[in-house]
Amino acid sequence: MTQKLGAVRIGKDAVSRIAGRLDAELSAFRNRRLEMSYPYLYLDATYLKVNWGSHVGDLALLVVIGVNAQGFREVLAVESAAGEKKEAYRNLLKGLMERGLTGVQLVISDDHESIKASVQIELPSARWQRCIVHFERNILCHVPAADMTEVAGDLKGIFAVHRRESADALVAAFIERYGKRFVKAVGVLKNGLANALTFLSFPSGHHRLLRTTNGLERLFGEVKRRTRVVGIFPNERSAANLCTAVILRVTEEWALKRYLDIEPLNAMNEASEGKN
Incomplete structure (x- = not known):
C-alpha cells in the first residue's frame, strides 16, 4: 500500500480506506511489548496538514526511535497529537513504560521544554542530549x-x-x-x-x-516525500496510520544492520557499578 502512495495523487476517500485496512497491523505494532532494554532514545516530531472539518491545520506526529541492548535501532512509537502539547510527550513516554521500556540512559532531542520536562518526570535516571x-x-x-x-x-x-x-x-x-x-x-x-x-x-x-537527531530528520524527510501525493490528509487517523506504515516500511532494513557496538557502553556501566 505504501508503494501505491507514490504512483498517483489519491483522494481522501481512498486515503481513508487504505488507513482503515492498516488498523489491525498498526494496532499490534503500537501495543507490542518491549522485551529488551533501550539505552538510547531519539525523540522528535514532524507536522502534517490535516482537514479538521472547519479548517485545515497541523497535526504533530511524535516519533521515538530506540537503540536496543544489541545495538540495533527500532521504531518504538509513532503517535499523533493535535499540536505539540505539553502532555503529549509525557503520555508517549508513559505508554512506552507501560509496554515494558527499561534501561534508558540517554534521550536525544531538540530543545523542547515539553520533552525535557517529560524525561525528567518519566525517566528521571536518564540524561538528556540537545541536538x-x-x-x-x-x-x-x-x-x-x-x-x-x-x-x-x-x-x-x-x-x-x-x-x-x-x-x-x-x-x-x-x-x-x-x-x-x-x-x-x-x-x-x-x-x-x-x-x-x-x-x-x-x-x-x-x-x-x-x-544529533539527524537520523530522525532523514526519516521525516522520507515520510514527507512518500506521502506528498496525499497533500492534505482527510483526518487524524488516516494521517497517523499511513505515515506509520511508511515509517515501518522505510526502516525495515534496520533489523539487518547493527547501528552501533553496544559493548563499550556495557563496559562503561560495569566499571561505574564497580566503583559504587
Whole structure:
C-alpha cells in the first residue's frame, strides 16, 4: 500500500480506506511489548496538514526511535497529537513504560521544554542530549552572514572532540575570540552548552551518533516525500496510520544492520557499578 502512495495523487476517500485496512497491523505494532532494554532514545516530531472539518491545520506526529541492548535501532512509537502539547510527550513516554521500556540512559532531542520536562518526570535516571545541529543553528542566527563560515567552523570543532577537557578549552577560545563581537551568539552557547555536551559522558565510539537527531530528520524527510501525493490528509487517523506504515516500511532494513557496538557502553556501566 505504501508503494501505491507514490504512483498517483489519491483522494481522501481512498486515503481513508487504505488507513482503515492498516488498523489491525498498526494496532499490534503500537501495543507490542518491549522485551529488551533501550539505552538510547531519539525523540522528535514532524507536522502534517490535516482537514479538521472547519479548517485545515497541523497535526504533530511524535516519533521515538530506540537503540536496543544489541545495538540495533527500532521504531518504538509513532503517535499523533493535535499540536505539540505539553502532555503529549509525557503520555508517549508513559505508554512506552507501560509496554515494558527499561534501561534508558540517554534521550536525544531538540530543545523542547515539553520533552525535557517529560524525561525528567518519566525517566528521571536518564540524561538528556540537545541536538547540536539545532543548537548550532540557534547560535549562528546571531552571527552576520559574512562571518558565518568562520564561526560555524569553530563551533563544529567544539563538538568534534571526545573529551570534556578538550571541549572546554575550545569553548574558552571561542568566547575569547567572539565574546565582544557576537555577544548574543556567545550567550546562547554558554546557556546551552552543558546539555549539548552530554554525549561526552558516553563511549567515544558512540559520540557521532548521539550528538544529533539527524537520523530522525532523514526519516521525516522520507515520510514527507512518500506521502506528498496525499497533500492534505482527510483526518487524524488516516494521517497517523499511513505515515506509520511508511515509517515501518522505510526502516525495515534496520533489523539487518547493527547501528552501533553496544559493548563499550556495557563496559562503561560495569566499571561505574564497580566503583559504587
